[in-house]
Amino acid sequence: MGIPNAEILLTRLALLVNMVILETLRLYCPEIARSKEYRGQDANQINPLRFMNGLSQAAKHPNALLAFGTGPRACNGHNFAMLETKTKIYF
Numbered sequence: 554m555g556i557p558n559a560e561i562l563l564t565r566l567a568l569l570v571n572m573v574i575l576e577t578l579r580l581y582c583p584e585i586a587r588s589k590e591y592r593g594q595d596a597n598q599i600n601p602l603r604f605m606n607g608l609s610q611a612a613k614h615p616n617a618l619l620a621f622g623t624g625p626r627a628c629n630g631h632n633f634a635m636l637e638t639k640t641k642i643y644f
């Protein structure tokens with residue numbers, strides 16, 4: 554296995570940054586996001602890798618992360634806010 558090229562490294566970095574933002578939102582979010590029942594025993598610990606298979610796989614319930622709400626009145630600015638946060642982190 555050689556050294557991954559810059560494109561692969563940047564893609565991995567982008568995925569990791571995404572996970573860190575989601576984990577930060579989870580830790581400052583409604584109670585269900587820290588629920589041991591839904592998240593497991595490490596619910597109160599910082600572990601961005603819990604999001605490595607996507608939001609819906611990160612807990613026992615697919616809607617456990619309520620940072621942007623859920624359903625028809627969920628946050629309109631969800632994707633914009635994620636993009637804005639990533640832009641601020643990168644630059």
Ligand code: HEM
Binds near residue numbers: 619621623627630631
């Ligand atoms: C980290 C940033 C943000 C967080 C955590 C956040 C979170 C939320 C939450 C929890 C709701 C209520 C959802 C519900 O009632 O179920 C909401 C609604 C909303 N958000 Fe955000 N928001 C963020 C950024 C933004 C941005 C940047 C915009 C616009 C550019 C935006 C536009 C809206 C709008 C229009 C609603 C009302 C949707 C409706 O009632 O139909 N939000 N947001």
